[in-house]
Amino acid sequence: MCDDELVLFEFLESDYNTSLRRRRLLARNQFNPFDWEDTEFMKRYRLSKNLVTKLCEEIRPMMNVPKRATDLSVETKVLTALSFFATGSYQRPIGDISGHSLAQQTVSKAIAQVTACINSMEMREKYIVFPRSHEDRNKIRARFYQKFGIPGVLGCIDCTQIAIIRPTENEERYFCRKHYHSLNVQLICDADMQITSVDASFGGATHDSFIWNSHPIKNHLENLDETTWLLGDSGYPLRKFLMTPVVNALPETPEGHYTNVHVRARNVIERTIGLLKSRFRCLLAHRVLHYKPQVAASIVNACVILHNICNKANLPAPEISDADSSQEAQMQPANLAEDTVSSSQNNQALQQGVAIRNDLIRRLWDVRRS
Template sequence: MSRAAVADLCHLLSEELETSSVNPYALPVAVKITAALHFYATGSFQHALGSMGGIAQSAISSAIHAVTSALVRHAHEYIKFPVSPDHQERVKGEFGAKFGFPGVLGAIDCTHVQLRAPSENALIYINRKGTHSINIQVICDAMCNITHVFANYPGSTHDSFILANSTIPELFQGDPPLEGWLLGDNGYALRTWLMTTFITPGTRSELAYNRKHSRTRSVIERTFGLLKMRFRCLDKSGGTLLYSPQKVAAFFVACCVLHNMAIRHGCLPDINEERVQDYVRHDAELHVLMPIDPNAPQAARARREELVQEFGRR
């Protein structure tokens, strides 16, 4: 993150992180934030502030949790799903201009964050690869901004179950309903507001639709790549997080806030495409595809068919 981005972060959290001036051992706000950023970036407590500055690890730990809690409280200011007409039109316009897919309000997927076996209900945190994790639902826009995070479920939970229990269906089916749709992989069921690909495309038009869908939806994979390359605490390469599922979920949300702040400041790291594909393959191994549903809602199939015909004419 740039110096300007960190300065904005210090300003945002200053009141919440300031401690009583009568405590001579209280860490300054900037030191607390620096300690937290180092942890998010590496997944390690072994921070130079502790080894060179003589700061106790307990103080650094307290700083990390204080910064995390403060960022989670500000999440609603930085992670916003497009519900207003102006925001919806902007997001759809960006997807259309960048990928040529109309009506898209976001790309959706889930990603896993590995953690140690929880002290309670450890079995439900075991994912398909036999490791413990939490499964987190994320939606992003065409510019890799994160617009929705739902970090409430263990690693054994199916993506479609997480979606069904999130606020997203209610948003799209509300009164009035949102005009547009999400793009999801075949871990989700086809809906009027969630377009998936054809598992067995039978025509050139369906193949063209699948190619356009996959190219557009890949923005969520890139977003996960950006997020996990910047914040290694979320990736297994940073080591297994030795915290409760609730704390790991809070770390994830905090990193999403920082991710959006970084994008606002133009802080985009160089993308290592091989590394991004590693993330894609790893997450794909943990996903469970939906069985083919011949009884998908007629309205959903009709809406997808309209898109198929449109791409077939191009």
């Protein structure tokens, strides 16, 4: 290709790109997602129009102010990110939606900016709140007792795998037992499926109990001078602040009754995880987040905050297909028990947990018989 032909080609390419940007700007101006029906709007973005408006106002001070006519508005950036969170689709199809009309690179930047803003300390402290006051703890304990008939419960705990692409560093930390790369995300929720704690900093190869033993909330509960506990499955160590089911408990026995009540109450964390992923399908294991672990963790945190916003507003849960549900179940490894009783200190902690659980078993059995 001669120099004159190369100059002409570059001129035509530049002219094409300019024309394409103008068409996209025109499309965004002609198609306003806020004009859609409420049901269609929530189907695409999960939040209601009112909640999206409030979210935009909250993060507006953290975002760059548009200076040119071609600059994206805060609303367009937020809706673009919400569309990705909600569907887990690749960035190019999201940009092709008429109300967005964005290039793939622009979609990527919008998702990154909105995710960073939602991950701000201000937003996290406002929307992910573990109860710190005695009054707040009493409210949660009363709600668990009202709904499930089990006293002293401050929350339910479990972990879930969020698939990511193979990391370039420390790859072995992210390879889970189901043979894919993931984050093992610890969640704690209350009786109404509000998530009170999230930790997305560990790779999929990390055991649930290791994440819990490294978490500051564990130390907080351990030093709390109150009779209260979380509910966890048998993969967690029994402690005075963490009640687990009685393995192989016989029916129609105090232990069997306690385990039935425990399982029914603890099921709220499984339903919470299911609701979180049905709202924000980018977290479904077979969708796979194509980001580095740290960025993927930020996306998880953002989705948890958005879930809490939706949950508090009592927005309806979106349906998840049988195929998605089946694939998700197949890709979640069972939480295997881990032997954590290896020292006299751990033995003492276990014995304290056994004593408190036995007392709880007796109390529940007495209530049943009365």
